[in-house]
Amino acid sequence: WSLSDFELGTRLGRGKFGRVFIARERKTGYVVALKTLLKKEIVDNHMERQVLREIEIQSHLKHTNILELLTWFHDDFRIYLVLEYAGKGELYRHLRKSPKGRFNEHRSSKYVYQVASALDYCHRKKVIHRDLKPENLLLSITDDIKLGDFGWSVHTPSSSRKTMCGTVDYLPPEMVQGKIYGTHVDNWCLGILCYEFLVGKPPFESRSNEETYARIENVDINYPCHVPAGAIDLISKLLRKTSEERITLSDVMEHPWIIHNK
Numbered sequence: 001w002s003l004s005d006f007e008l009g010t011r012l013g014r015g016k017f018g019r020v021f022i023a024r025e026r027k028t029g030y031v032v033a034l035k036t037l038l039k040k041e042i043v044d045n046h047m048e049r050q051v052l053r054e055i056e057i058q059s060h061l062k063h064t065n066i067l068e069l070l071t072w073f074h075d076d077f078r079i080y081l082v083l084e085y086a087g088k089g090e091l092y093r094h095l096r097k098s099p100k101g102r103f104n105e106h107r108s109s110k111y112v113y114q115v116a117s118a119l120d121y122c123h124r125k126k127v128i129h130r131d132l133k134p135e136n137l138l139l140s141i142t143d144d145i146k147l148g149d150f151g152w153s154v155h156t157p158s159s160s161r162k163t164m165c166g167t168v169d170y171l172p173p174e175m176v177q178g179k180i181y182g183t184h185v186d187n188w189c190l191g192i193l194c195y196e197f198l199v200g201k202p203p204f205e206s207r208s209n210e211e212t213y214a215r216i217e218n219v220d221i222n223y224p225c226h227v228p229a230g231a232i233d234l235i236s237k238l239l240r241k242t243s244e245e246r247i248t249l250s251d252v253m254e255h256p257w258i259i260h261n262k
């Protein structure tokens with residue numbers, strides 16, 4: 001493959017994701033997201049091994065709710081990643097523009113199910129910490145979750161998050177305390193995500209990072225009255241300070257609130 005095989009369109013996410021363009025493969029007309037990484041930037045930041053490891057991992061992940069890395073190629077100056085195009089773009093924007101900035105039970109439980117399915121698949125492949133938060137979720141044209149790992153993108157701090165260096169709202173207690181962490185961090189983040197879908201903001205959001213950290217470590221959570229009991233039950237089983245106590249992803253997928261509402 002080479003750049004001449006593609007007809008480039010506009011930048012996606014208005015430059016938020018680094019240099020990602022919508023593009024069409026000339027012969028088939030297939031629409032993709034074409035991400036370009038400058039080799040000089042990668043070398044200057046000593047990220048060669050990391051990028052190659054990410055490409056290695058991502059190219060082996062094949063799941064309907066994980067954004068697929070279709071192929072990649074490079075020229076003298078850039079590495080080009082041919083990624084699946086998600087027709088409805090950033091989930092985050094849909095969340096913010098929904099009435100009261102939150103999703104209804106049906107939509108929330110469907111997305112939580114799909115994210116749990118994607119994470120369960122990743123964990124079985126010994127891949128953890130996909131940096132789960134609304135900014136890393138895209139929606140396909142059929143309104144299905146596409147989990148992307150935008151760790152590589154140069155996120156300009158988006159105005160939507162108060163803290164300029166990206167949100168701390170999704171950090172689990174073990175990461176706030178700088179302890180080693182395992183796959184259970186994703187279970188915690190799924191709990192935060194479920195709360196944010198239903199309420200419109202993450203549970204521990206505070207005026208300062210320090211206050212947020214304190215609330216995370218105390219699991220100091222309040223549920224607005226409109227949050228259904230079934231969802232509270234699920235979230236409270238994910239947001240456990242002791243990581244081993246958190247409900248498993250397969251149990252999330254079989255939880256009554258998910259089954260009855262998705």
Ligand SMILES: CC(C)CCNC(=O)Cn1cc(-c2ccc3c(-c4nc5ccccc5[nH]4)n[nH]c3c2)cn1
Pocket residue numbers: 012013017020033035051054055056058067069081083084085086087088089090138148149150151152153
């Ligand atoms: C090193 C490597 C293997 C990591 C691979 N993963 C990434 O590069 C993560 N990444 C995915 C993207 C990305 C960004 C946006 C989109 C979109 C998309 N569709 C849209 C529709 C409307 C508005 C914006 C849209 N963005 N589809 N697929 C995308 C993929 C950017 N970075």
